[in-house]
Amino acid sequence: MERSSSSRIALPPHVERETTNITDPGSYDSIHKMEFPLFNGEDARASIRRCTRYFLMIPILENQKVPLTLVHIQGRAELWYQGHVEKRGEPNCQELIVHVLETFEDLDYERVVTEFN
Numbered sequence: 001m002e003r004s005s006s007s008r009i010a011l012p013p014h015v016e017r018e019t020t021n022i023t024d025p026g027s028y029d030s031i032h033k034m035e036f037p038l039f040n041g042e043d044a045r046a047s048i049r050r051c052t053r054y055f056l057m058i059p060i061l062e063n064q065k066v067p068l069t070l071v072h073i074q075g076r077a078e079l080w081y082q083g084h085v086e087k088r089g090e091p092n093c094q095e096l097i098v099h100v101l102e103t104f105e106d107l108d109y110e111r112v113v114t115e116f117n
């Protein structure tokens with residue numbers, strides 16, 4: 001089903017650029033139906049990989065990544081994060097990755113930065 005150009009929602013320039021390579025007109029809508037992965041404190045590496053893939057497919061501003069991620073943590077991960085913020089303050093995306101892996105995967109900082117950069 002084609003959309004008329006008059007009913008098309010205008011996208012911000014950075015989003016428009018990132019979606020111009022999509023060849024199937026329906027694929028952009030399909031991608032946006034992807035569910036953001038939940039994280040409960042188990043298998044942190046896999047959860048971070050899923051989040052990274054999500055952010056590669058769904059255009060989102062850097063300053064929105066942590067808030068979106070935090071809506072999708074639960075259980076012991078949510079309890080950990082509440083204590084983490086009290087001690088260290090709000091992290092940026094890279095800091096959150098490092099702290100999650102250090103806490104839930106027992107990895108050292110250098111290895112974490114190398115793997116996810």
